Amino acid sequence: MANIDFKKRDSFTSKYGVIAAAAGSAIGLGNIWRFPYVVGENGGGAFLFIYLAFIFAIGIPVMLSEFTIGRSAQLNPYGAFKKLAPGKPWYLVGLMGVGAAFMILAFYTAVAGWTFEYIYQSIINGFEGKNSNELGVMFDSFRESSFRPILWFAIFMFLTSWIVISGIKNGIEKYAKILMPLLLVLIIVLCVRSITLPGASAGLKFLFKPDFSKITTNTVLQALGQAFFSLSIGMGTLITYGSYISKKNNLGNTAVSVSLADTFIAILAGVAIFPAVFAFGIAPSAGEGLVYKTLPAIFQQMPGGYIFSLMFFILLGVAALTSTISVLEVIVAYFVEELGMVRKKATIVASLSVSVLGILSVMSWGALKNVTLFGENIFEILNYTSANILLPLGGLLIVAFIGWYYGGAKTKAELSNNGTLKAKYFPVFIFIIKFIAPIAIAFVFLNSVGIIKF
Ligand code: PHE
Numbered sequence: 321m322a323n324i325d326f327k328k329r330d331s332f333t334s335k336y337g338v339i340a341a342a343a344g345s346a347i348g349l350g351n352i353w354r355f356p357y358v359v360g361e362n363g364g365g366a367f368l369f370i371y372l373a374f375i376f377a378i379g380i381p382v383m384l385s386e387f388t389i390g391r392s393a394q395l396n397p398y399g400a401f402k403k404l405a406p407g408k409p410w411y412l413v414g415l416m417g418v419g420a421a422f423m424i425l426a427f428y429t430a431v432a433g434w435t436f437e438y439i440y441q442s443i444i445n446g447f448e449g450k451n452s453n454e455l456g457v458m459f460d461s462f463r464e465s466s467f468r469p470i471l472w473f474a475i476f477m478f479l480t481s482w483i484v485i486s487g488i489k490n491g492i493e494k495y496a497k498i499l500m501p502l503l504l505v506l507i508i509v510l511c512v513r514s515i516t517l518p519g520a521s522a523g524l525k526f527l528f529k530p531d532f533s534k535i536t537t538n539t540v541l542q543a544l545g546q547a548f549f550s551l552s553i554g555m556g557t558l559i560t561y562g563s564y565i566s567k568k569n570n571l572g573n574t575a576v577s578v579s580l581a582d583t584f585i586a587i588l589a590g591v592a593i594f595p596a597v598f599a600f601g602i603a604p605s606a607g608e609g610l611v612y613k614t615l616p617a618i619f620q621q622m623p624g625g626y627i628f629s630l631m632f633f634i635l636l637g638v639a640a641l642t643s644t645i646s647v648l649e650v651i652v653a654y655f656v657e658e659l660g661m662v663r664k665k666a667t668i669v670a671s672l673s674v675s676v677l678g679i680l681s682v683m684s685w686g687a688l689k690n691v692t693l694f695g696e697n698i699f700e701i702l703n704y705t706s707a708n709i710l711l712p713l714g715g716l717l718i719v720a721f722i723g724w725y726y727g728g729a730k731t732k733a734e735l736s737n738n739g740t741l742k743a744k745y746f747p748v749f750i751f752i753i754k755f756i757a758p759i760a761i762a763f764v765f766l767n768s769v770g771i772i773k774f
Pocket residue numbers: 345346347348349350351424548549550551552553555557643644646647
């Protein structure tokens with residue numbers, strides 16, 4: 321049994337299944353939890369504008385490059401680079417991706433665990449009668465406590481591993497197809513409630529009206545980092561998923577559909593959150609607690625809030641789960657294909673080792689709150705470094721690989737399914753990959769590190 325697992329690669333079974341699974345990876349806490357608070361900390365509309373420019377000009381081409389690498393090689397990120405560039409150091413890009421997967425999974429699962437606390441609080445009606453101040457205190461004291469956040473972390477990690485052990489087509493694909501549309505419906509309901517709150521327009525203005533005086537070089541880097549984080553690109557998640565995509569699939573269409581879905585959900589999350597933030601007088605720059613503090617306040621005010629609250633946090637957990645699976649899969653595929661472990665052992669080893677770092681990040685507001693670097697706690701360091709440094713750097717190297725090493729001919733063959741599809745976008749794509757994307761990423765990077773000044 322174990323040997324069969326090792327030899328035969330699992331794969332997605334349908335076009336919609338691929339999109340649902342890849343969108344399942346892309347859509348997650350990055351859209352609903354991270355996007356609103358990063359927008360809030362970076363001044364609103366102007367940030368959104370830059371973010372969108374990065375998604376379309378750079379994000380989609382990077383995603384397509386990852387799919388190309390994965391589907392050409394049919395291997396995990398490390399193995400893929402080794403196969404496509406034998407004897408060259410490109411495999412280091414794959415290794416960096418595996419490292420980034422460890423870091424992301426460590427802090428991301430912590431936040432995912434918080435959804436369980438909020439599901440529990442929804443069930444026991446724990447938000448009842450609390451004003452937004454008290455809800456804020458409730459979140460902060462939960463996060464500082466020593467036992468519960470670790471328990472929820474462990475349960476979430478267990479669930480992630482359990483699904484990864486059972487493979488791709490029977491787990492992820494099936495659930496993603498049902499649960500992603502349901503998430504969409506719920507977010508729309510929340511948007512409607514939020515924009516009909518008194519004082520909501522200030523929130524919409526904040527989100528959509530660009531004030532470019534708020535933009536600093538760090539803001540631009542944060543927008544790039546958020547775009548990469550949200551699309552799940554720059555670390556090989558979509559190389560891994562690409563390796564499970566059938567040779568008949570249209571990679572261009574898939575990348576565009578996934579990116580549009582991801583962007584749409586992020587904007588809806590902003591529309592659900594900012595009007596409420598302003599209506600309830602919460603600071604938009606409240607940081608990682610923003611969503612956990614505002615949403616319960618909205619639920620309190622809406623008819624049927626009890627049931628919506630419960631459904632929302634369940635779905636937030638599910639959205640997080642379809643993302644944590646994709647991150648763990650990167651590590652597991654590497655362990656299985658490169659270190660020769662069977663899938664089950666690979667999953668257990670991977671999740672236990674991630675948990676060590678994960679528990680440290682969970683404790684960032686409690687026992688370890690004084691462990692800081694540049695004033696940031698362990699959680700924030702993992703969050704900032706992975707999204708704003710490792711993913712853009714990985715993305716830069718991935719586009720450089722396709723544009724300058726792998727080359728136009730082989731890439732075109734992959735994207736056009738050996739000439740059976742049109743891929744009319746190809747000249748634009750290859751131009752972006754060769755020139756625009758690498759220059760833009762390098763520029764944003766060097767600028768924010770202070771090596772060049774704009
Ligand atoms: N894109 C996911 C989200 O928005 C997070 C993620 C990042 C997943 C990187 C995989 C790789 O929640």
